[in-house]
Amino acid sequence: MTATAGRPGPPLSVLLCDDNAMLLEVLSEVVQAQPDLEVVGTACNGEQALRLAYRRQPDLVVLDVRFPGGGPSVAREIAQCSPGSRIVAFSAYDDKGSIEQMKNAGVFEYVLKGASNRELFAALRRAAATR
Amino acid sequence: MTQESTRKQAAPMSEAAFTLLVQGVLDYGIFMLDPQGHIISWNAGAERIKGYRAEDIVGQHFSVFYPPEDQASGKPQWELETAVAEGRLEDEGWRVRKDGSRFWANVVITALWDEKGVLRGFGKVTRDMSERRAAQHALSERRRLFDHLVQAQETERRRIAWDVHDDSIQAMVAVAMRLELLADRVPESYTAELHRLDASVREAIDRLRSLTFRLHPPGIDRHGLIEGLASHLADVVGSSWGMAYTFEHQLDREPSPETAITIFRIAQEALLNVHKHARGSRVDVRVASADGGIVTRVVDDGTGEPMPQDGARDHFGVIEMRERAETAGGWWSMHSRPGTGTTVEFWLPNPRPVPATTPEPAKDAP
Numbered sequence: 001m002t003a004t005a006g007r008p009g010p011p012l013s014v015l016l017c018d019d020n021a022m023l024l025e026v027l028s029e030v031v032q033a034q035p036d037l038e039v040v041g042t043a044c045n046g047e048q049a050l051r052l053a054y055r056r057q058p059d060l061v062v063l064d065v066r067f068p069g070g071g072p073s074v075a076r077e078i079a080q081c082s083p084g085s086r087i088v089a090f091s092a093y094d095d096k097g098s099i100e101q102m103k104n105a106g107v108f109e110y111v112l113k114g115a116s117n118r119e120l121f122a123a124l125r126r127a128a129a130t131r
Numbered sequence: 132m133t134q135e136s137t138r139k140q141a142a143p144m145s146e147a148a149f150t151l152l153v154q155g156v157l158d159y160g161i162f163m164l165d166p167q168g169h170i171i172s173w174n175a176g177a178e179r180i181k182g183y184r185a186e187d188i189v190g191q192h193f194s195v196f197y198p199p200e201d202q203a204s205g206k207p208q209w210e211l212e213t214a215v216a217e218g219r220l221e222d223e224g225w226r227v228r229k230d231g232s233r234f235w236a237n238v239v240i241t242a243l244w245d246e247k248g249v250l251r252g253f254g255k256v257t258r259d260m261s262e263r264r265a266a267q268h269a270l271s272e273r274r275r276l277f278d279h280l281v282q283a284q285e286t287e288r289r290r291i292a293w294d295v296h297d298d299s300i301q302a303m304v305a306v307a308m309r310l311e312l313l314a315d316r317v318p319e320s321y322t323a324e325l326h327r328l329d330a331s332v333r334e335a336i337d338r339l340r341s342l343t344f345r346l347h348p349p350g351i352d353r354h355g356l357i358e359g360l361a362s363h364l365a366d367v368v369g370s371s372w373g374m375a376y377t378f379e380h381q382l383d384r385e386p387s388p389e390t391a392i393t394i395f396r397i398a399q400e401a402l403l404n405v406h407k408h409a410r411g412s413r414v415d416v417r418v419a420s421a422d423g424g425i426v427t428r429v430v431d432d433g434t435g436e437p438m439p440q441d442g443a444r445d446h447f448g449v450i451e452m453r454e455r456a457e458t459a460g461g462w463w464s465m466h467s468r469p470g471t472g473t474t475v476e477f478w479l480p481n482p483r484p485v486p487a488t489t490p491e492p493a494k495d496a497p
Contacts (some may be wrong), residue, residue: 020305092301112335
């Protein structure tokens with residue numbers, strides 16, 4: 001089994017946002033398999049993401065960069081409607097411009113799609129640790 | 132030559148000789164109008180350009196040379212009045228031959244006064260500029276076609292890059308994530324194999340990502356040539372290939388998007404060649420305005436061995452670079468000497484945007 005952070009207490013709630021249904025499904029499974037992480041919602045567009053972020057106030061949000069509604073602007077709006085959430089960008093793009101845009105929008109970590117699951121979990125835990 | 136003959140040559144030309152000279156000129160239509168605009172003399176050039184023999188045209192009003200729309204708007208009369216008021220009028224526009232076909236003319240009308248200040252008529256010189264105009268047209272057509280070609284190519288590349296990103300990469304990411312998840316769940320004897328599988332999928336993802344980057348480098352259409360090249364050098368040449376580089380630029384103005392993309396694409400290919408073949412440790416890129424265009428130089432410090440021409444892809448790269456430059460109306464060259472590295476150098480014109488052209492006349496103009 002994958003090593004967990006050994007974090008005591010209730011699992012971290014995670015909202016997953018990606019417009020690719022296949023990826024959203026597997027992401028959901030992979031994250032859910034971690035004892036210290038709990039998926040509390042999945043969104044495939046900006047509107048859904050904001051509604052769920054507002055309602056669930058998740059600890060963590062995994063957000064696609066090329067997301068309907070615009071990754072950076074959705075990130076800013078989530079930060080407003082759920083100030084306690086830490087956003088981790090999950091992107092197929094590794095160019096400086098995309099990374100800077102997301103960092104400027106307030107995301108805590110930037111994980112490239114194609115990185116290992118472990119790297120994604122590590123980024124999620126690092127982001128959560130800043131809360 | 133005797134003094135006598137020299138003197139003869141220097142003597143002023145008789146009026147008869149001058150008339151003969153004018154009548155014989157073929158490249159220019161030279162003729163005279165009376166003060167009302169009727170034709171009173173004709174020369175060989177006018178006959179050649181306009182198609183009328185002297186006996187057909189002398190005595191007629193010069194407005195017959197103008198297209199009907201110009202006749203209707205009173206342009207011929209207005210031109211004479213302007214020549215009277217200002218001494219001279221120059222115009223470029225459509226004129227009509229005897230057979231009704233049109234030609235693009237440069238016309239100069241000069242008012243002629245006698246010593247008492249009485250208007251005696253007008254001198255009119257007409258040149259047929261159709262060929263020059265057609266050449267200019269062909270040039271701007273070619274430019275338009277080139278711009279269109281570059282845009283079409285970039286649009287298609289962008290579309291492919293987006294598809295690869297939004298579909299292929301995502302699907303493979305999903306596969307890789309699931310493989311890693313599975314590796315944690317299966318008996319240990321399968322784990323190693325699943326990890327190997329996972330690793331190859333992730334490597335394929337990396338390759339696809341760098342393919343999309345090459346297909347459509349982010350930044351070039353948003354930030355222009357210099358920034359596009361600078362980030363390509365930083366992200367790809369510096370970060371990914373770990374190669375030292377310098378980048379110098381000196382442009383007096385930003386090139387058109389099509390020129391920018393063409394320069395970027397050729398430089399990108401030249402840099403890829405350096406990475407793959409030069410076995411060098413550094414590359415110097417310089418972009419500068421020169422001769423009404425932009426000259427770009429990519430110089431490496433590699434072995435200077437001639438690039439292998441047998442690999443189809445590499446050969447294609449060289450052809451593509453040269454074709455891109457030549458289609459844009461420029462030149463491209465590559466020279467290398469063993470021990471001193473390779474230089475790829477190319478120049479592209481940097482034309483200002485094509486202005487709107489004069490509409491063509493109706494085919495069956497009178």
